Each structure stands twice: as structure tokens, then as C-alpha cells.
Amino acid sequence: MYRTHTCGELRKSDVGQTVTLAGWVDTYRDHGGGLFVDLRDRYGKTQLVFSSDSGAETQQLSRGIRNEDVLQVVGKVEPRPDGTVNPKLNTGEVEIKVEKLTILNKCKTPPFFPTQMELPGEDLRLKHRYLDLRRQQMQQTLLLRSRIIKQMRDYFDQHGFIDVETPILGRSTPEGARDYLVPSRVHHGEFYALPQSPQLYKQILMMAGYDRYVQVARCFRDEDLRADRQPEFTQLDMEMAFCEMEDIIGIIDGLVQKVAKDVLDIDVTGPLPRMTYDEAMERFGHDAPDLRFGLEIVDATDLAAEAEFRVFRAVADAGNRVRGICAKGAADKYSRRLIDDMTSMVQDDFGAKGLAWFKVEADGTLNSPIAKNFTPELLAKFKERFAAEPGDLILIVADKFEVTCKALYGLRKKLGAELKLYDPEAMHFSWIVEFPMFDYDAEEERWVAMHHPFTAPRPQDVELLDSDPGKCRALAYDLVINGSEAGGGTIRIHDNATQQKVFGLLGMTAEDAQERFGFLLDALQYGAPPHGGIALGIDRWVMLFGHLENIRDCIAFPKTQRAADLMTDAPSTVDRKQLEELAIKVLRLDEVKK
């Protein structure tokens, strides 16, 4: 037996026992005659004491102990002498007088120590992930992740959901994200695709009568990475038959309450607040607004239309929008220089033509390079519209609606963080509903599904599919936590005719649709029940519930921004023989580009 106890469990009540512990050397303090070692495992730390009492042989062996060595010790639990209790440790009232030491494994001097104060560079952490995962912070996060997933599994189990696994090797579907492809050895020139989500399989399960399905599903999307995006990620995927949007939302409201209570001890009152997509875009410029703070977007297009200022007038006259935000008390926090930086941001990142600004002076006048273009009366109206007071900073973007949304969303996010408009520990949960069915892709001159092509239109909007698809709203709902999309779902189309019509609107011919999704169209004709579901982004839940800034910290073995695993060095080239079996020839770069 390697150990009788973990390094986190011994207390004063255990004094007198002879115990065996095993773990890593967290730190050691060598006093010559006596040596203290904090032995660590994922449960905690326990202080070991080596002295002449340990015997000459053991004491001699103990002198070679270094950080991160793996030890096993046998010894007696003793109370610490008066004045040497360590209140920082749960085990701080006791120590082990070591009688026998076994060095199970030495540790080479590592590139970094899991215990060091300054975090090493992320590339180093990823390369030596086994060391990084020893860090307490990482262990806490993976524990949190495990706990959230268990809560989810328990919850859905209690509500009668069946866990069904769906294939990892599937069929490529050109809609949506880029697929990860897997070549077939048996069928030369043909490929499987890794699932972007189990979407179609779970719909088929509904048609098969498994009316409550759940799965912790790995999903793959070959797109560029971000701080909150990995090429493979995990979803809590669920689907229900004979359900309406309210049923799904109700179930998830309950889950949110349960997880919030369990992991953060927060009482979330249900039902969670809802906002329509249009309202979210109008008030916050984004479909996943951070509702922990105000700083809402204010429309001033009508006022702009009265202005002498040609830039505003032209935008208003062209049917575009003049909108802005008013940051309370921010005028003296943002110098000309910082405002210039924000101007560059809205121009370079969001395609805005510029950023207009006003600072409200102590006497109430508006200070701005463009103020001279406005009558005092109009300036007063702007001030009133933005409810601006002395010391406030008004930022205005005049552009197409979409551009004002993006730019003001970006500014709001930046100002919210910089001005500390919210408590970083706060949690805000809400639903965004009534999404449009389609977005118009000007480049490809066609409609694209906003959610996915299996989303059902609202019953009252069905006829808009023919007359005005852009106005058609979907039975879609996104769960938003602190300005992050934490989940999204829809009620699905469950009849063949509507599904065919939507495919048609997306520019697919009947033949295309049959080739790509024939199995779905077939299944829809063999007794498909009404159904719908949702998928929750588990990695993001961990990020949000753990107040972490980065999705890589929520995943045991994540990929870098270039989608590489620095520990295993994946992806890698493969043997010529492997390629030959697959009938694959790798082209040179110049051969690809032509």
C-alpha cells in the first residue's frame, strides 16, 4: 500500500497514529540538523520532519530531497510544538516525524516549478503540461469542470434524459464551419468529417422516439482560434421531442440555478430574464450583451438630421444611424490621445468612418472639435438625449446600423472594463430570443442561416419565408452569461416541406439538399415528432463560473492559437507508408496556391 492517508486529511485527532503518505515535494527547508518538507498531493500539503530521531540512514537520504521529487514516508503524526502551528494549512496543527523515507522518483530540475509565484510563459506551460497541471489553480479549475459536468449529468438524469453517444466519424456538410476531415483508407479519395456538433444525430434520435436525449459531446470546428475558442470543445448537448421553446428554456433555467448554487453558492431567481434580438442590438449592439452594467446605446439619428454638421446629416439622410454611449464621469479619464486610440479601434476593427465625442464641462457646455457645427439648442438636445452631466464623456458613431452596433459594442465592452462598471465576480444570466432566421451574405448574394438550417421559423412568421425572409424570426434562443454566449438552441423544423423550403432559400437545389441531407429529409417523412433542443458550451461555463480569462485554462490539454499541441507536437507529418495506404499525396505550397 502506497499510502494510508492523503496529504490533506491529517488533523490533531490523528495524533499518535503511524501513517504512510506519498506525494510530491512542494518545498523543503533544510536547517542542517533538521529538515522540513511540505509533501503535496491534490488534496493538500502535510509537513514532514526529518531529524536525528529519524535515524542516521533516513536523515542522510533526506538531505538529497529536492522540489518535485516523489516521496513515500512512514512516520508518526505528532502535534506541532507551541508557536509553530501553520494556520495556512488545513493540516497545519500536525506534522509527521518521519521514520522511513522512500524516494519513489527523483525530479530533474524542471523548466519551471508548479509552486512558483510568477506564472511562466504560456508556451512553456503547454509544453510541460504535466507540470502546469500540478499547479493548484489548474487543479481547482479541472475540479470545477468535473463538478459542473457532474451537476449537468445528474440534473438531466433526474429529468429523464438518456445519454446516447453519436459518431465522431461522420459526413462532411459544407454549411457552417470548416470541417476537420479524416481520410478513409477503405474508400480512397473519400473523407469523414469530425462533427461540428451532434445536431443531426440528435434530431434523428427524436424521430426514433428517444424523446429526451443528452450527451457531453466533443465538437470540432476548423476555424481560427480566440481567447474563448478552441478547435475542439465540449458541449452539453440535449434534445427533446414534443416540446416548445418554453420547455427547453424552463429546463435550462433550472440547470443554471442548480449549478450556480452548487459551485458558487449563488441563488439565481427564475425564470431568467429575456430580451429579443432586436432589443439587444438596439440597446447594446450585440446579440450577447453583458448585462452586468448599463452604458446603453442611445439613438440620436433624429437630432443628427437637424444638425449643420454634414457628416451627421448625410448619415441620417441616407437612412443610417447616429448612435452613441454616455460614460458617466469619464471625461477626465480619457485624454485626447486615448480617444484617438478608440477612434482607431472603431475604424480599424469595426469599419466605422470615425468617432465623434463630447466632453461635458463643469459649466455644462459640450467640449468637442465638432461642437462649432452645432447650434447651442441642438447641443442641449444631445445632452438631454444622452442624460449627460458635467464630467461625462459622450461617444458617437454615425454609420450603417450594423457598423454602429459593432463599434459601440466594442466601445461599451472596453469602457465597461476600464471604468470598472461591474463587479468581476458578479454573474448575470439571460436569454436572447426571436433571432432572425437568416442573414444576407452580400458577397455570395444569398441568405445564410443565422443559427443552422434546421431552425424552425416562428409559426406567425412562416409566410415571411416566401414574402420577406429577412424579416422572418426563428424559434431560437441563446443563453447569455456575462456577455458571453454560453449556449444556444432552437426548435427544429419537423416537416419535410418547410425543411426543403429553407434549404431552397439557402441556395441549395433540391438535388443538393437530397445529396447532403437526404437522410434527414427522408426521416422527416417517417413520423418525425416536433422537437427542439440546446447545446451549452461547457468550456465557457467553466470559464465563466471560474472567472477565468482564457479557455485554455479550462481544458487539460488545449491547443495554441495556431491549433498546435505543444506537448505532443501535434499536428505532425506522417510516414509515407501511411499516406500511401490512404492514397494521399501532399502538395507543395506553390502547387496549392495556383
Place this chain on the structure above:
RNA sequence: GGGGCCGUAGCUCAAUUGGUUAGAGUACCGGACUGUCGAUCCGGUGGUUGCGGGUUCGAUCCCCGUCGGCCUCGCCA
């Protein structure tokens, strides 16, 4: 594909306007020390300044390219 930041000892960082021998803390090695808990004290080893090229009398510093990491726009139904 575009924009930005970063890369100096094993690690975290510093190095004046481009200036001559590239420093500190820590780790590591050796020594001292029986109540420490970020132990302390003394001594020591350790550098292709990511890589390649250029400008210059002289480059960690400026320029170009490249590799790697991060942030971001596009992209992500």
C-alpha cells in the same frame, strides 16, 4: 488572410539616446545552521539577447525576413 504586442541566464524580469565587462531575484551546485513554513547566511556555476540578414566604428536596442507565443479583425451555421 489583415492589424497589434511579446521573445535577454532553467524561470520571472532589468539593461539611460545605439556605447565598450548584459545585471537582479529565484532555481541549480558547494558550504553553515535543530523549529522552519516564500527559512536564513556565505560562496559558486550559468548568456548564440529565438533564428537569418542588413544599417553602423559599435546592435539586446534601428530596419527587413523568418520561427514561436498571445490579443484582435475577418472567420466561427
